[in-house]
Each structure stands twice: as C-alpha cells, then as structure tokens.
Amino acid sequence: MSTDGTIHARGIRKSFGPKTVLKDINLDIASGEICCIIGPSGSGKSTVLRCINGLETVDSGVLKVNGENFGYYETDTAYHALSPKKLAEQRTKVGMVFQQFNLFPNMTAQENIMAGPVLVKGADKKESAKRAHELLASVGLSGFGDYYPAQLSGGQQQRVAIARSLAMDPEIMLFDEPTSALDPEKVGEVLMVMQDLAKKGMTMVVVTHEMGFAREVADSLIFMDDGYVVERGDAREVLRNPKEPRTQAFLEKVI
Amino acid sequence: MQQITIERSEPMSGKDSALKPRLKRRSTFEYVAWVVCSLIGIGILISVSTNPNFKWDVVAKYITHETIVRGLMLTIFLTFASMALGTLLGLGLAIMRGSSIKPIAATAGAYITIFRGTPVLVQLIFWFNVSALYPNLTIGIPFTDIGTAVDMNALMAPITAALVGLTLNEAAYMAEIIRGGFSSVGKGQIEAADSLGMSGAMKMRKVIIPQAMPSIIPATGNQVIGMFKGTSLVSVLGVAELLQSAQLIYARTYETIPLLIVASLWYLVMTLLLSYPQSKLEQKYSRATSRLPRKAKKVVLTDPEGIAR
Ligand SMILES: Nc1ncnc2c1ncn2[C@@H]1O[C@H](COP(=O)(O)OP(=O)(O)O)[C@@H](O)[C@H]1O
Ligand SMILES: [Mg+2]
Numbered sequence A: 001m002s003t004d005g006t007i008h009a010r011g012i013r014k015s016f017g018p019k020t021v022l023k024d025i026n027l028d029i030a031s032g033e034i035c036c037i038i039g040p041s042g043s044g045k046s047t048v049l050r051c052i053n054g055l056e057t058v059d060s061g062v063l064k065v066n067g068e069n070f071g072y073y074e075t076d077t078a079y080h081a082l083s084p085k086k087l088a089e090q091r092t093k094v095g096m097v098f099q100q101f102n103l104f105p106n107m108t109a110q111e112n113i114m115a116g117p118v119l120v121k122g123a124d125k126k127e128s129a130k131r132a133h134e135l136l137a138s139v140g141l142s143g144f145g146d147y148y149p150a151q152l153s154g155g156q157q158q159r160v161a162i163a164r165s166l167a168m169d170p171e172i173m174l175f176d177e178p179t180s181a182l183d184p185e186k187v188g189e190v191l192m193v194m195q196d197l198a199k200k201g202m203t204m205v206v207v208t209h210e211m212g213f214a215r216e217v218a219d220s221l222i223f224m225d226d227g228y229v230v231e232r233g234d235a236r237e238v239l240r241n242p243k244e245p246r247t248q249a250f251l252e253k254v255i
Numbered sequence B: 001m002q003q004i005t006i007e008r009s010e011p012m013s014g015k016d017s018a019l020k021p022r023l024k025r026r027s028t029f030e031y032v033a034w035v036v037c038s039l040i041g042i043g044i045l046i047s048v049s050t051n052p053n054f055k056w057d058v059v060a061k062y063i064t065h066e067t068i069v070r071g072l073m074l075t076i077f078l079t080f081a082s083m084a085l086g087t088l089l090g091l092g093l094a095i096m097r098g099s100s101i102k103p104i105a106a107t108a109g110a111y112i113t114i115f116r117g118t119p120v121l122v123q124l125i126f127w128f129n130v131s132a133l134y135p136n137l138t139i140g141i142p143f144t145d146i147g148t149a150v151d152m153n154a155l156m157a158p159i160t161a162a163l164v165g166l167t168l169n170e171a172a173y174m175a176e177i178i179r180g181g182f183s184s185v186g187k188g189q190i191e192a193a194d195s196l197g198m199s200g201a202m203k204m205r206k207v208i209i210p211q212a213m214p215s216i217i218p219a220t221g222n223q224v225i226g227m228f229k230g231t232s233l234v235s236v237l238g239v240a241e242l243l244q245s246a247q248l249i250y251a252r253t254y255e256t257i258p259l260l261i262v263a264s265l266w267y268l269v270m271t272l273l274l275s276y277p278q279s280k281l282e283q284k285y286s287r288a289t290s291r292l293p294r295k296a297k298k299v300v301l302t303d304p305e306g307i308a309r
Helices: A045-052 A084-090 A109-120 A125-140 A153-166 A184-199 A213-217 A235-240 A245-254 B026-052 B055-062 B066-097 B100-117 B120-128 B157-184 B186-195 B198-235 B240-254 B256-286 B293-298
Strands: A007-016 A017-030 A034-038 A058-063 A070-074 A079-081 A094-097 A174-175 A203-207 A220-225 A228-234 B136-140 B149-151
Touching: A007 A045, A007 B136, A017 A045, A034 A045, A034 A213, A045 A058, A045 A174, A045 A203, A094 A153, A094 B186, A109 A125, A109 A153, A109 B198, A125 A153, A153 A174, A153 A184, A184 A203, A184 A213, A213 A235, A220 A235, A220 A245, A228 A235, A228 A245, B055 B256, B066 B100, B066 B157, B066 B198, B066 B240, B066 B256, B100 B157, B120 B157, B120 B198, B157 B198, B186 B198, B198 B240, B198 B256, B240 B256
Parallel strands: A034 A203, A034 A220, A094 A174, A174 A203
Antiparallel strands: A007 A017, A007 A058, A070 A079, A220 A228, B136 B149
C-alpha cells in the first residue's frame, strides 16, 4: 500500500480539442504539504486539480498520486486505463472541494456527509452517522445535520462540502477556489476550517485568490500562467520576492 | 407614530385621495367580446338541448351501461399498464441513450427515432399483424434444441397487440422526457459524485434520478392524460375499450351520436379527474423550493449563522 499523500507530476500535457491547456506541468508535493496554486483565470489551475482526482485525464506525462500512477497502470510500452472500479478506489483517497460546493440538494447535510462512506465504502450506517456528527462539529456546524443545502448559506454549504470530502478519509484534499463563490463576510469561516485542517497534517492543494491564506497557511506556492508552472517555491518567499517577471506582474495586480 | 398629512388635489371629491380604488380600464372590445361570446354560448346550448337528434335520453340510458363501464375499465387498465411498462422501458432507453458506449447509445437513438417518427395507429396495426412476419416465435437458447415455439397469431391477441403497441410507442416518448430530466442535473453534481468514487449505477440512483424527478413527474402526468385518450386508437384492433364498446352498441342500435357522446363524456370526466393531480404536481415542482423534498420544509431555521466554536 502506498497511500502516502504525495503528488508527483512530470511534463503533463492536456488539450481540449485544438486548445492545449496544460503545456508542461511539473509538480512535487510532499506528504502533509500545504500548496497554494495561484495564477490568472484560464491559466489551467482548475484543470490541474481535475487531473489529480481524475475528473480529466492527462494526454501525456507522468502523474503519480499517493505514489501510484493515477487512472492508469504502466507497462513497458504504454499506460493502460484502469477499470472504473480501480479508478473510483483511487479517487476515494483524493477529496475535492468545488467552487460551487456541489452538495447533493436531495440529501440533508448529514446524508451528504454519509454518502461517501455508506454508499461507496459500504460503511455501517450508525457509525457513519456518528462520524458525520463529529465532522459537522469540526466544521462548526453541529446541529445542522438535518438541514438541506438550500437552507444553508454559501459558507455553511462549503463547510458541509469539506466535511463530505473528509468523511472519505482522503490522503489528499484539493480545493478549487473554495471561497470564490461566497459573499465576502462568509469567506473567513471557510478559510478558518481549512486552516484547522492544515494543522492536522493532511496534504492540501488549494487554488485560491486569497493571498492572505497563502501567506499564512501555505508551505509552498505555485504560480501558473498559460498552462505552465512559471514559478514555485516557499510560499512567503515567492510572495515577498517573486523572481519571474510574470509572477511579479500578477502579484502587483492582486495585492 | 408619524403624522401623515394628505394633500387633497380636488377639494370637491368626497373620498380621501389616498384611499380611492384604482379601476381597471375596460376597452370597447372587451364589452363586445362579452356580448358575442355569450350569444354564441347560449345559441349552442339551446341548439344542443332542443335538437331531438342528440337523444339525451339515450345518452342517459347508456352512460352507466354494463358494456360501456367494462370498456371504461379496459381503457383505464390499458392506460396505466402501458404507462407503467412504457416508463420502465423509457428509463432503460434514456440510460442507454446517455451511454458512453457508442453502439448502445445509437441503438437507443434508433429506437426513439423509429417509434416517435411513425404514427401510433400504424404501429398498433403492425403489432397486430406481426405474425405475418414471424408466424412462429421460438423462445430458446440459440444453437441448441432447448426451447419452445409459440404461435405468434395466438400470442398477438388484440389486447396483447394493443398493450405492446402502446407500451413500445410510449417508451420512446418517456425516454426523451427522462433524458431531458437527466440533462437538467448539473455537471457539478456528477463531478461531486465522481470525486466520491461513486459507481455509475450508484450515481444514477442516488444523485441523478432523484434530482431529475421534478422535471420528469409533471411531464409524465401529461403523458398519462394523453395516453388515456390515445387508447381509443386500439379500437381498430377490435379491443373492446371505451370507444369500441360504444361502437359495438351503435352498430346494433344505429344511435351513433348519442353513444359517441357517452364515450366522450367519460373521456372528459376522466381527463378532468386526472388533470387535478396533474396541476398539483406541476405547481409543486415548478416552485423555486421544489428541489427540497417535502420533509425539508418542516425544518425551521432557528440558529443564527456562523461558526459555533
Ligand atoms: N472541458 C473543457 N473543454 C474545453 N475547454 C476547457 C474545458 N475545461 C477548461 N477548458 C479551458 O481550459 C482553459 C483553462 O481552464 P481552467 O483550468 O479552468 O483555468 P483556471 O482554473 O486557471 O481559470 C480555459 O481556457 C478553459 O476555457
Ligand atoms: Mg478555475
């Protein structure tokens, strides 16, 4: 078993039709590392995250998640796609939090959180319900278990969505602009939950425009532009002292 | 309380300007329309009630006649049986249509095209006469001797042919309705399910179908009403449903119009009875909160927002 929370990418390319979105992506994220990805819109940040949990497949390059080739097994001559079952199993070890929350509107907060363990892993319902309570408490929403997503504010929904991903006990958590769809006053509560999570030693990759979060919480920072990783390094170092002109220009605009 | 002073624009008027009712404007056309439509309505009513050829006494005599009631029962049975089977088959077709495996999606596509593209009446007559194509239907395991042959002519009795024809045709329409419902479920929902590692069947059962229901159910209600009237087509196969029952009687008594009125009244009553739950369903699912299951509405928001840490 190599469920180790690392992400390793070499020369990843990905095109949508004629458009090459990821041109040469190289990443090394260690177990327990908090990595922020920043960059202008359309630079391919979401696509990188979506490749890491298999919502998109890469065209070429090496992609190892949790130490395993993701979505494929390697032979001497080629990568062969895994069966849907194996792919699903790999995905359960990678949690994804979406910009639009994507909670299931037909399920209560608690049912959303229990969906993964009960429906996918076949876990015991009682145990999962207990776990769901704990998770709700950990995101500051004890007592909200019976609420449907439509009855919750954006910030609350996003916290339930984080709890839903955590319920699968993933090694890695991916966040795609988790606070971009929120009202400004709700951003803090979600960032606080993420900050708590960061202390617990889980690998986190966070696409964000919250430079404050990147500065205070992240270990490493990646700046992407036009399908390339332009600059990467220690988060505070890059933010304070960007080396690449494109990073400098971007940071000047957002800070 | 703040004192409000009301300015009177016309000192002559007796009423307080702020309290005067605001009247709707009625055009001359509206008055004319009332008069013309009332006259036409009264005219038709007088004609219908005084023309002896309508033979309302015959209508009254046959409206609850045993043959008619039996025909009505068969019509109801055909409606619900073919709707139920058609919906099941339609669900299967809708799932096939959305398959990423090309031949499966294409097969469902071809089925839908053929069954929606040809008249039901033709389809019904076709199934009734299918024994001309396949006189003996052999059910068994290919390349072995195991199996039995069934005489197609006996199998495709009128009622069977009617049920098969209506079901297969309805399935094509239901498939399109269900597929439309599926496509109303956001891409984000499917991605969320995928990222939890849900299998295709699980995703369908727990995420897609429950969320597609609000758009599928009202449309299905409409289909039931349509099907109720559509069953009259199977009278051509000699199935003694409502219309055929009426025809059987007037073939004997030559009281054609009164018996057609009997059948029509039943169709109208049943359609109205079905329209009520249908409009309730439509209301329920067209509201903005419709995405909430009913028990959700009981939950009262009490706690304030924020993190209780
Ligand atoms: N499914 C898709 N089909 C076609 N083009 C896509 C798809 N997903 C993303 N793209 C394109 O890829 C580019 C990068 O998208 P994305 O990764 O979402 O950027 P970011 O998250 O940095 O804003 C954009 O130009 C976008 O239009
Ligand atoms: Mg994005």
